[in-house]
Amino acid sequence: MRYLFEDYTFDTERRELHRGVHAVSVTPQVFDLLDYLIRNRERVVSKDDLIGAVWNGRIVSDAALTTRLNAARHATGDSGEAQRLLKTLPRKGFRFVGSVQETQTPAIATVATHPGEQDPERTALPGQSGVMDGEGFGAATHNGGTISDRPRSARLSIVVLPFVNLGGDPEHDSFVEGVAESLTTDLSHSRNLFVIGRNSAFKYKGKEIDVRQVGRELNVRYVLEGSVQRNGNRLRMNVQLIDAENGKHLWAERFEKPIADLFDMQDEIVSRLAYTLHVQLVIAAARRAERLAHPDAKDLNFQGVACLHKGATSEYITQARGFFERALAIDHRSFVALFGMANVDLIAGFSLLTDEPTAGLSAAETNAIKALSLAPDDAHLHLTLGGIYILTSRAVQGIAECEHALALDRNTAKAHGAIGLAKVLMGRAAETEGHVLEALRLSPRDMSANWWMHFMGAAKMHLAADAEAVRWLRRSIEIHHNFPPAHFALAAALGLLGTLDEARSAAQAGLALNPGFTICRLRAAKFSDNPTYLVGQERFCEGMRLAGVPEG
Structure with a gap:
């Protein structure tokens, strides 16, 4: 969904904010805060509402909340004095008061390149800035006189596919779905990744899939698959990171724990996975960058981080x-x-x-x-x-x-x-x-x-x-x-x-x-x-x- 207000475009699917044709840099939490306020613009949103939506109910100081609100105002050209878009209502809460129009996010346009033009891997959509952000959507090069109608995928782009409940125990269905959903949410908060949303990923639930086809359909470079199986009083989870362009397995991990509180177990597994997965994606991106004749700043940063590892x-x-x-x-x-x-x-x-x-x-x-x-x-x-x-x-x-x-x-x-x-x-x-x-x-x-x-x-x-x-x-x-x-x-x-x-x-x-x-x-x-x-x-x-x- 895209929300239009004044000369701004707020795209929730691509997680981008533009002013005219220029990208506006916002942190993930500030983006989530704006998203929640705009979606709920018909009512006053309390402090507790914001904390529950943006921070998942974690304890947040008033100073931290004020800092994010000020950052949201700054990103949209507002101010604490004018409050023409984001209004604070004393002892009540906050409300987005700007006039908003809603439109569906359009398909990404492609641009043909020819010999001597910019490397398509370097071409970025407006707003996909930031050194390690998910960017790099661009056009494919000429190939035998035809031009690809699909844009190139982001350097760090991934979909977390629905995990498979191998045992078929309905008791574990919500746990299995919850791990994939929570992992998607955690990864989406990283400024380094372009992450496909849960709804798009879950359309593949229960289907026989070809990861290369998934990569083409969702325009991502990497796919994460997983399965969960109960063995007596233990729960085993397997996950695999796959290169969607060639179907090669890049990394695999197994978690096995005694069954206790499933929600606590879910939190622990997600936190472990999110970090390790991010590291593996950076390593994969650095390997790709090594093969480039003319690396850009992002490519060089990937290689620098890989050296530190x-x-x-x-x-x-x-x-x-x-x-x-x-x-x-x-x-x-x-x-x-x-x-x-x-x-x-x-x-x-x-x-x-x-x-x-x-x-x-x-x-x-x-x-x-x-x-x-x-x-x-x-x-x-x-x-x-x-x-x-x-x-x-x-x-x-x-x-x-x-x-x-x-x-x-x-x-x-x-x-x-x-x-x-x-x-x-x-x-x-x-x-x-x-x-x-x-x-x-x-x-x-x-x-x-x-x-x-x-x-x-x-x-x-x-x-x-x-x-x-x-x-x-x-x-x-x-x-x-x-x-x-x-x-x-x-x-x-x-x-x-x-x-x-x-x-x-x-x-x-x-x-x-x-x-x-x-x-x-x-x-x-x-x-x-x-x-x-x-x-x-x-x-x-x-x-x-x-x-x-x-x-x-």
Whole structure:
């Protein structure tokens, strides 16, 4: 459906807002807020109505709600004083008071390209802006003198097909449908994805399908299929991500849990799936981008993010930085590239890849704040800023940013892990375990799980529980070998336990990944000046010394 008011077009199917021919950038929550207000413009909408519709009933502060309302007004050229479109009625609620016309969303027009014209993969519809947003709908090229009548699919576009209830137990029908519907909703809130709505997806329920045909009919690149089966008192779910252009399976996952509260189980499965699926889609997009002769900013950002997934080494960090810098050269307002640059310096600083992590963390803070000015409601941007504060002796501010991230997206598992690290730096290592376990509960297969296990190992060392630290640190390395801090921490823990041969091997593994690392570099970083933390750091340094890590 499209809603027309003044010179604006609000398209609910494509999730786009235009003023004339120009796209207006809005965050997912602000879009949902406008959508709800416009759909319910015949009545006054209460604060509770908005929270229930936009935030699914989660606790939201008045300040957060006011911020989103102001953003909605700004996007539509309104103001808190004029209130010509979005009116606040004291002690009653809010109402969209503009004159609105409704029309059906038209089919997407195609444009033929010829030799020398713009690459069709780069052609975008108005409003499909934003560095990693679902964009790239364009025309197909000439093929034997005929022109395709179907636009090219978005780089990150997906449909979640109805899951199959293999057991046929009617008791589980609502659960099976609920997982697919909730996953569709969660994914649609991401600015990075173009997601086909539930109603369009559910027309395939119970049908024999060809995913390539589904891709053509819905104009998406990726299809997610799933099935659920009960086996005694356990429930098993299988999901597969498929490339709709060639039918190849890109990724598969299995979940198996004891049957308990189905709704709690649904929430847990959806939160795990949404994150993992998003990572897999970015990896797939990065692989496609590698084959392009003339990548644009989005392609470069995909490749930069994929490099960061490979590990915290100078090689991968340098590659990632190069991709993000090239993206910024093309689009200086690319919030994803700014976000990527912030993460590059944050990871380099934490991993002590340079002798001057403070300068890098300062640059990271500058880029994170710039990115937040472009996307103030992005949970992961607040999380990155929180991490920067945590590593620059501002742990209380860092925790506040992490909590803000969780208020924006309760499934931001990384925020719990970051708070766990903050507690170590605040001299409260005994509290770290609860935060890390919560992160692992939300996202046990998370790409950052090795970081959280490293935080747990560090906390155990600060508590002189070195044998426990070894177990956590070995798990961290098993998940991701290219993470130097875990190798050095393991070397320290083994050194303190007196297993010196293993300690030296761990130290050498760390130095192979970060040859410039020294004990002096760790001390110079000054991540915290908390006296309790500094005592623990000295134990850490002594363990590394025993393991043969260079002094300086």
